[in-house]
Amino acid sequence: MSDVTPGGDQHAVVERPEEATRLEVVEVKRGMFGVQGSGDTSGYGGLVTPVALPGPSARPYGGWFDQVVDILAEVLEEGTATGGPGFSEAVEKVVVDLHGADSAEAPQAELTIHVAREHLVAVCQALRDDQDLRFELSLGVSGVHYPHDTGRELHAVYHLTSVTHSRRLRLEVAAPDEHPHIPSTTSVYPANDWHERETYDFFGIVFDGHPALTRIEMPDDWVGHPQRKDYPLGGIPVEYKGATVPPPDTRRSY
């Protein structure tokens, strides 16, 4: 790590942490209070904190997670005969979030499958149709914008439920900001129609093949996609009992 003195080189290249193979750095925070440019007298101005999401988990995942991933791999490999993607092509990584539990058996443990965007529909089809997977209920799509995850800025997260087997999992798909295209899953899950419109509206992710991808919450002529991190919140200072409360997006962040 190079210059870490207060007010030092703000563009220093940050070494990826030791466990870089396990973690995925999505952001690097500098300083302590989100203040840039002003004299930070706290002494924390040079603090560099990489923000890394949990990386791929090691086998065995525990609980039913192994079984579901195995069956998905099997179904996808069978599909290669008819031109479908193989498991290693379609699935980028598998992440297990234990959320403080000791094992994946606990109800709060969650399974995330990161899917290459071009193979999303094939994976959804396999997850919905195979009798041992049967994720027949899609609870929608939510977008997340990671502006520092270069080349994978826009993420779409799909929440699937299997009523048959009482299981839940999450699919995560990433697209670069320059080419924000993800295939639409409405052919597999018609319920994702409005959810994809919402994600398009708020993040600008274009879902190719969607029957009518228009804005849903914002007015049709709105400029910009409000939930992106580069879109300001806006707001005005409020006076209360003689003191002025600044708008929330200009308040100090920790």
Add this chain to the structure above:
Amino acid sequence: MSAPAPHATRPAGNEDMSSTVRAFEAYGDGDWDDIAREAIGEERIVVNMGPQHPSTHGVLRLMLEIDGETVTEARAGIGYLHTGIEKNMEFRTWTQGTTFCTRMDYVAPLFQEAAYCLAVEKLLGITDDVPERASVIRVLMMELNRISSHLVCVGTGGNEMGATTVMTIGFTAREEILRLFEAVTGLRMNHAYIRPGGVAVDTPEGFTTQAREALTKVRGYLKQLTDLMLANPIFKARLTDVGVLNLSGCMALAVTGPVLRSTGLPYDVRKDNPYCGYETYDFDVPTSKGADCYDRVVLRVEECYQSLRIIEQALDRLDRTEGEPVMVADKKIAWPAQLAVGADGQGNSLEHIKKIMGTSMEALIHHFKLVTEGFRVPVGQAWQTVEHPRGELGVHVVSDGGTRPYRAHFRDPSFNNLQATSVMCEGGQVADVVVAVASLDPVLGGVDR
């Protein structure tokens, strides 16, 4: 000078334009004439219903194409109540988030709070550390809220069909529940009562007695509603076989809640993926086979009775756990939860103030940091669903390790269920649109967020 662009209305004081630009006026020779002329012979007409229409439960816009009395195409337009709550939550602390998400579906505010807090607790890894009494209070409040929400649904649904008495009884019964909310949280709506780690404050003294008395009354009102509606031949004729959506339709459109259960599938998150200890309560998931609006009303009333069953068990547990904590023990997360109403009407913890102001400088610093800065939540993402009165409510929270949510997304059941408007209304009568939409029970605050 280029030709003036056509305007829909005649520009004032510019007589030259009147020859080139057509005027459209309500009283004749305008667009209405064109539509009427087109409709002669085929009786096809486009009707815009809403966004300000009393029977659309808020600012829902319906665009109907009708042929005579038959709806040939129905579309729902939303977004008139979008307030950017999810974006705002990214600029407040994790605890302040409950103050925002409670305002989404304002008829069932406690469900958003509970789902959000459960998701945050997952990220914090304290799911198993939430004290039992806090979970019991959460269950109690959610089930009370389920009854009050169903009463609004059934009441306003009845009112839309002209049965005003159904509404007055429904709202009178709801009033009893709102009084209980006021006793516990201090507010009738926008509670921000359920907080990450527990609840804001314990129930007041004598609450279980007060609740039991109120619930006897609620049970009486429910009986009145049942007697008034469910065997009434007009009510039945108006609702039976209207707005039918079968199981495959529900699954394809991910419609959950009473609409899904009216097709016979007993899917309820409280049974399927229990949270807050629902697996320890004794209750049934009512279903029926009709898949129409009448069955959905019957199910909602039946669910109210099941909620009463859960509440009675929860009240017993409240009596048993009297005096136990309602917030996690970890002082890095827990706000003081022993509040008393001060002279200014605000809830303050007098003992806590005495301690931090009078005896310990470190405690004062800690309190200040916890309230202004908030607590940090480990990096990661979590998904939590709860059984909302209208279906499955999902919360997706992402943390970047800071004191504010990096992203908070709410999968509101009404938002999703409104997609079924077309399939439930097309081919039916215009008058049945109101009934079909009422059976989805959309609350636009939740839809638009």
